[in-house]
Structures are given as C-alpha cells and as structure tokens.
Amino acid sequence: MGDVIFNFIQSTGIYNIEFRQIIMLLLACTLLYLAIAKEYEPLLLVPIAFGMILANLPLAGLMAEPENLIKFHTINTQEAAINAQKGIFNVDFLTKFPGGLLKYLFKGDELGIFPPLIFMGVGAMTDFGPLISNPKSLLLGAAAQFGIFFTFIGAIILGFDAQAASSIGIIGGADGPTAIFLTTKLKPELLGPIAVAAYSYMALVPIIQPPIMKALTTEEERKIEMEQLRTVSKKEKIIFPILVTILVSLILPTAATLIGMLMLGNLFRECGVTDRLSKTVTNELINIVTIFLGLSVGATAKGENFLTIETLEIFALGVIAFMVGTASGVLLAKVLNKFSKSPINPLIGSAGVSAVPMAARVSNKVGQEENPGNFLLMHAMGPNVAGVIGSAVAAGVLLSFFG
Template identity: 85%
Template sequence: MGDIIFNFVQSTGIYNIIVNWGDYWQQVVMILIACILLYLAISKGFEPLLLVPIAFGMILTNLPLAGLMAEPETLIKFHAIENQEMAIKAQQGIFNVDFITKFPGGLLNYLFKGDELGIFPPLIFMGVGAMTDFGPLIANPKSLLLGAAAQFGIFFTFIGAIILGFDAQAASSIGIIGGADGPTAIFLATKLKPELLGPIAVAAYSYMALVPIIQPPIMKVLTTKEEREIQMEQLRPVSKKEKIIFPILVTILVSLILPPAATLIGMLMLGNLFRECGVTDRLSKTATNELINIVTIFLGLSVGATAKGENFLVWETIKIFALGVIAFGIGTASGVLLAKLLNKFLKKPINPLIGAAGVSAVPMAARVANKVGQEENPSNFLLMHAMGPNVSGVIGSAVAAGVLLSLFG
C-alpha cells in the first residue's frame, strides 16, 4: 500500500516541481505570466475573447507531465526476413515495417495543426470580413493611404530584425507583428519560420489586446489638442452595388498582383460578400457567430499552448517582443503623421487620430481613436471615420504578408 501511495505522489506535478525545480521553474514562471494575462482580460477587460483562451492555453501547456502539446509516439515493428527478396531489400535499406502508435499525442497538439497548416487564420479572416462594414473605406478612399502608412512599421522592423541577426524569413515574420493582426502573423510565420510561431503569435495577439494601452500615448504625443478636436463631416452613403462590387474587385486585383496574398484576401472578401450580397444571410450569420467563435477558441488555445517555458523564456523571444512593440508603435505613429501631412493639402482637414486606426486590429483601433477624440471633444464621433483606415489596415497587412512571401517564401 505504501508503494502505491509513493508511486502516486511521484506521478504528481507538485512532487516533480519540488524535486526537479531546475527542470520546471520555467513552466512555473509561464503559468504566473498566464495568470497575469487572465487578470488583465477578466478584471480589466483587455480583449477577453483573445486573452482568456491564449492565457489558459499557456497554463495547460506548462502543467508538468500533462502532455497536452505532446507529439504522438510511434513504434516501428520490423518484419522477419522470410525470403531472399526481403533480404535484398533489407540490405538496400528498404524494410517491411508496421507503424504502431504507442501514445496518440496531446489534445492541443492536434488543435495546433490548424495553425501549423494555415487553416485557422483564413477562417478568422472570413469571420472578420462578414462582421465588417467596408462602407467607410469605400466612402473615403483616402483611408487607403492611412492604412498603407500604418504598414510602414512592418518594413521598418524587418530592417531592425535583420540588423539584430535574424535571417530574412524570421525578420519578415517578426515585422508583420507591426500590423497588429494575429491571424496574418500566424499565417506568415507558418510559411516562413515555423519554429518562431509561438513567440510571434503570442506577441501579436498580446499587442492586439493591449491596443487601448499602447496607442493613446503615441497619439497624444504626436497631435495637438486642436488637431484632436477636429470634427469631420458625415460620410456619404454607399450603395449596395458598390458594397457588392468592392470585395469581388479587390480579390481579383490583389490576387493577380500578389498571388501569395490570395488566401487571406480571398477569405476576408468572401466573408464581406456574404454580408453585403443579401442572399446569404445564413452563411453570414454562421461566419460571424458560430464559425468565428469556434475558430477563435481553438486558435487562442493552440497559440497559448506554443508558449512552453523552455522554448519561450529565451533571449530570442525577448528580442521578438521588443521588436514587435516597436513595429506596433511605428505603425501607429506612421498613420497619424500621414494624416497630419495630408491636412496640409486638404481643404477639409481630417482628424489625425483616425490615422492610428490604420493598424489592422479591427475594430479595437477604431474604438480607441474615437475614445481619444471624445476625451478632447465629447461631441466628436470618429468611429465610422476611423473604420475606413482600420479596414484598410486589414487589407494592407494581408498585402504586406503577400509581398514578404513573394520575396522570401
């Protein structure tokens, strides 16, 4: 009886942490970090739909002996050599074998295949397209310039990563964090640098969740009180025909110019076409509710599960997070500065705050721009104006990913 109890104690995670602290301290640190993220998500409301599954995935993957991200273990059974032909094949290195699965692998390892194979990110894009009104972008084409300017952070950080010693594939994957677009970051990393997928994905989604903290100080430093108070005229109405033609036209043009971007752009525009065409209500509702919610759960859990202590708490990860926040900050600043520049030539000035929404965190960045504007002028409603650059940023980050895939894929 004593042996049974002792064997049970030895099989617990608590025993292994105490006895083998040197092997498990990193997992303990990651669990504490995950608890902090859960606190921010639940108590402070920092994008709980993203942070809760990501943080919980971090906890699950770092539990000692749980094996939720373990790879399947396979045994190889060699057949006996029964004849001359099999003997010859054996000499040539060709064996008659059976593959027997000893351990099927952890649950999160299988969910992670959706990230690894590039399945989840395009499905998220479909849901985003179905939830998003492209009308503000169509009504104000200047928004495209602001969304494009915000992508400058991607290419600036690409250069910075090269200087720090990363190769072109890794630098591309790190730079895309500046677009504040988690699905695009995952999609590009799986294509160019799969071994960095964990820190890149967690960094991208963490910065998306922290948009309300990171962006306002940058916006306020780069603008005056008078600029933040600028009120913009109501956007023109956009016809149904325009809204139907737009996703079809964008898909064709972007895909012909940048074929690697076709997957993300195509799914984004397909979702939007479901929304606008008026004959696919059931598909639109599925894409905006059941589908995107299910994929968000799986994506968040599997992204968090890549943050294993022994792989995550390394100097390379720290550099990725530092470069990521620089990329995000530069993207925010670029959109604001371009808006200020445009105001020197426009008869009707635009509020520079909407330039910060050029990063593709939809609709978080647009809401932040609206909130900062209302702090200066409570009657100033910038949300719909900010949605133009915000939607443009989603398209821009997908295009930037296509460019990087074309150059370094």
Template identity: 75%
Template sequence: MGQVIIEFLSSTGIASITIQQAIMIIVSCFLLYLAIGKGFEPLLLVPIAFGMLLVNLPLANIMGKPETLLHFQEITNMDQAASAQQGTFSVYMETVMPGGLMYYLGQGVKLGIFPPLIFLGVGAMTDFGPLIANPKSLLLGAAAQFGIFFTFFGAIALGFSAQEAASTAIIGGADGPTAIFLTSQLAPHLLGPIAVAAYSYMALVPVIQPPIMKALTTKQEREIVMSQLRVVTKKEKIIFPIIVTIIVTLILPPAGTLVGMLMLGNLFKECGVTERLSKTATNELINIVTILLGVSVGATANAAEFLQLKTIQITILGILAFGVGTASGVILAKVLNKFTKDPINPLIGSAGVSAVPMAARVSNTVGKEANPANFLLMHAMGPNVAGVIGSAVAAGVMLSLFK
C-alpha cells in the same frame, strides 16, 4: 505502504515540475488575470493563456507527438510483390502511442487553416462602406503598415534571421490572426511569444496609442470636424470584395489566402442571398475556430522555447512596431491635409493599424476630448478596415520574399 506512497508521488507532475515550468504557469495565470479581471482581449487571451497553462503542466503530454513503429513484412505471394513493385517486402507504419490533444489541434495552425477561417468571420462582420466612401483611407491604412517594415530591419540588426524578423515585425499590424499565420509559415518556433505579444498589444491599444497621437498633433488639428461620408450603394459593396480579391491575388499571390477569405466573408454579408452563411461565419464558425486557435497557440508556449532572451526582444520590437505604425498613419494624414480640399483629422490615421474596431474607437475618443461635438468613428473605420487588408498584404510580401 510507505513505498507505495513514494512511488505514487514520484509518478505525479509535482515531482517532475521544473522552475521554468513553474514560471510559465505563473505567467499564464497572470495573463488569465489580465483577460478576466481587466478585460484585455478575453475572447482570445483566455484560451491562449489556458493553452499555455496546459502545456507547462508536466507529464500531461498535451503536445506529445504520436509514436510510430516501422514494420517490414515479407510478401510470400510473388505475383503480388511483382504487381506492387515492392520486391519481397512491404512496409507499413503502426501508431503505438497517439499524440496529445494539442498536437492534433495544432495542425490547424501549422497547416495555416485556422487564421484564414478567422478572417472569413472577420470579413462577415466588417463594413467596408467607410473605406469605399473615402478611398484616401486606403493610404492611411497602408501608411500604418510602415511599422512592420521599420521593425523588420530593427530585428535584423539584433541578429534575427529574415524569417524571424518578418514574423516579429508583423506584430505592428495589430492583427493577431495574420501574425499567427505568417509565423506558422516562417518561424513556427516563435509562435508562442509572438502570439502573446500581438494579442497583448491589441488589448493595450487604448493605452499605447493616445500619447503618440497627442504628441504628433496640435489641439487645433484634433478639433478638425470632417464632412459627412457619402452613402455607399449596395452594388458598390458587392463589387468591392470581388475586385479586391482579384487585384491583390494577381499582384501578390501569397496574400490571396487571407485576403480571399476576408473578402468571401464580406461577400456573404453584402450580397443579400447568403444570410445563413453570413450568420454562421459571424457566430458559430468564428467562435469555434477562436477557441481552437487560441488554445493551440497557447500550447506552443512551453517553458523551453518561451523563456529566452528572444522573447524579451520580441516584446520590445512588437511595441516599437505598433508605435511606429500608429505614428506613420497620423503623419501621413497631416501630409495629406496639405494637398486635399476637405480637411482630414489626423487622429483617424492612427486607426490604420488592424485592431478593428478598437483603434477606430480610440481615434473617436481622443477627438471628442478635444472637441465634444466631433464624431470621428465612421471616418476612422475607413483606415481601420484598410489596415486589415494592409496587414494581410504585408504578410503576403513577407511570404513572397522569405518563404
């Protein structure tokens, strides 16, 4: 009886767990606490953290690859052999053990399927009206992407390869799906730490951005009241996604996947004849893909690949990218004020990072602290949605250069 008990215990995960796996289980539980207890990006952080938990439980084979055998079978019918041009043997592969669930779900990330589908849903939920009404917002969204390119060179200085540096720097765009898409193409071995860093910083927008915004602006600048935006016509909203898709894809083909799906979703919303498709993209589709994407990405964060010095470096570089992007948008808004007739509240420049709509809300909140009668939300949404386009374009640039 005692031998049976010993054999049973030795076959359990308890006997096989390593210190590194135990640490990762604690990390995943902490992330679940942040998501559930503190409300930090729960829709994404819960599946990511739980995927991380699953992959670090020993012997579960969650990410196991399928095992196959290669068979050689002699062809006795020589006429068939000649017609098949295979000689006297046929070769076929037999799967003797299927892979783990997360291995198969992870193909949606590896093959670049899930992030564009997320963009489809985001596009269907996005109103580009503030950007169309105030085209200068596009410049602010572009300026916020400076953090990406600044951090790229910082990562190179630390010894990262160009592909790893590009994947790390994209965290500065504050766009989780874009970060996952680019990393899956350039540095899939860093997918876990980059995804966790990207979504953690997106959740911490209300904490990270205000000190930077206040440090770079005076109280007088924060009190600036902007004039009301013009009304954007339905025709403009329909034409916009079509024109953006054509221009961006012609100039930067690798960005066509993300930008194209973003604009297709927006066209569903604005054209007025695809209501069912728009509702599906904004509800069922994006919810299903969010679950699959989050769990799959979390399952890449196994102890062997996550607990490295590079993970700490990625965390530091990620916050640097995010901070520089925030600062760049604010500074450009201050510069534009010297050349434009209608004053721009520099706070809306910080919304150029692609954390929609959280970054716009932060701009509005900081503006109301300085002037309770100041309402910057719609003005900040212009740079905010421009940042979504900007981060996708930045990813396209990186893919063009380093894939």
C-alpha cells in the same frame, strides 16, 4: 506499500514541475487577469492564456508528439529484397501514444487553416462602407504598415534571419491571424512568442496608442470635426470585395488566401442572398475557430521555448513595430490634411493598424476627450479596415520574398 506511495508521488505534476513551468503558469494567469478583470481582448486572451497553462502542466502531455512502436517481420532475404523494390518494408508502426489533444488542434495553425477562417469571419462582420466612401483611407492603412518594414530592418540588424525578421515585423500590423499565418509559413518555431506578442499588443491598444497620438498632434488638430461620409450604395459594396480579391491576387498571389477569405466573408454580408452563411460565419464558425486557434497558439508557449533572450527581443521589437505603425498613420494624416479640401483629423490615422474595431474606437475616444461633440468612429473605420487589407498585403509581400 511504501514503493506504491513513492511511485505515486513521482507521477504527480507537483513532483515534476520545473521553475520555467512555474513562470509560464504565472504569466498565463497574468494574461487571464488582464482578459477577465480588465477586459483586454477576452475572446482571444482567455483561450490563449489557458492554452499556455495546459501546455506547461508537467506530464499532462497535451502538446506531446505521437509515439510509435516498431514491429519487425522475420522473412527471408529474397522476399525482403523483392518487397523493398516495391517500396514495401518489413516493419509495422504500431501506435503506442496517439499524441496530445492540442497537438492535433495545432495542425489548423500549422497547415494555415485557422487564420484564413478567422479572416472570413472578420470580413463578414466588417462594413467596408467608410473605406469605399473615403478612398484616402487606403493611404492611412498603408502608412501604418510602415512599422512592419521598419521593424523587419531592425530585426535583421539584431541578427535575425530574413524569415524570423519578417515574422517579427508583422506584429506591427496588430493582426493576430496574419502574424500566425506568416509565422507558420516562415518561422514556425517562433510561433509562440510572436502570437502571444501580437495578441497582447492588440489587447493593449487603448494603453499604447493614446500617448503616441497626443504626442504627435496639437489640441487644435485633435478637435478637428470631419464632414459626414457619403452614403455608399449596395452595388458598390458588392463589387468592392470581388474587385479587391481579383486585383490583389493578380498582383500578389501569396496574399490571395487571406484577402480571398476576408472578401468572401464580406460578400456574404453585403450580397443580401446569403444571410444564413453570413450568420454562421460571424457566429458559430468564428467562435469555434477562435477557441481552437487560441488554445493551440497558447500551447506553443512552452517554458523551454518561450523563456529565452530571443523572446524578450521579439516582444521589444513587436512593441516598436506597433508604435511606429501608429505614429506613421498619424503623421501621414497630418500631411494629407495640409492638402485636403475637407478637413482630416490626424487621430484617425492611428486606426490604420488593423486591430478592428478597437483602434477606431480609440481614435474616437481620444477625439471626444478634446471635443465631446466630435464623432470620429466611422471616419476611423476607413483606415481601420484598410489596415486589415494592408497587413494581409504586407504578409503576402514578405512571403513572396522570403517564403
């Protein structure tokens, strides 16, 4: 009886838990607190944090690899030689353990399926009208991607290889799906810390960006009121996603997957004849994929892989990338304002990072703190959606060079 009880105790997670797993469980609970109590990107952080919990539960095996038993056949040597020439070998692989649930969900990340589907949903939920109405927004979205390449150089200097540096730099785009897509292609072993860093900084946009925006602008600049955007026709909104897909894909084929799915979703929204598809993409599909993506990405953050000096370096470089991207957008907006006939509030430049629509809301909020009658939201949405395109293009550039 004593042996039975002792064996049971040995089979419990409490008996087998390690210090690193305890730390990861505490970190996951902290992310859950931020998501639930502070409402920092809860749709993303809740599944990611819970995936971290599931992956770090001792003996649970939710990210375990399938295990096989090998059964050998006893046949004569001549028959074995004939079979070998035909590519037939004398063993059977009998599945002993099929593998953990999250290991199979992770195939959607590993094979590059989930991120493009997320992009399709984002496209279907996004109005490109502000960008079409004010094409200068493309420059602001492009400027904000400077943080990606600045951090790429910094990571190279710190000793990361080009693939790892590319995956770290893309955090500066503040676009979780793009970061996951590029990392799975270039450096899949870093997916856990890079994905958690990317989504964490997306959630912390309202905390990280305002001090940078205020430090780089004067009170007078923050009070600038912009002219109302022109009305964009339905024809323009239909042509735009088709034209962007063709042009970007012809110039940069490696960006076709992300850009194509983004623009397909937007075409569903704007063409007026696919309402059912648009509703499915913006509701059921993106919600299901978000759950699977969050759980599987969080599950890659296992203690033995996550709690390293390398992870701390990734988080530090990630926040630098995000801050530099924010600053670059603001500074270019200040420059454009010097040459523009119509006034440009530099605050909208910070929305060039592609955290849609949170970055645009932050630009609007900071502007209204200085001038309550100033409404920058729609103006900031131009650089914001340009940032989504820009981060996908930046990922395509890095993938074409180092993939």
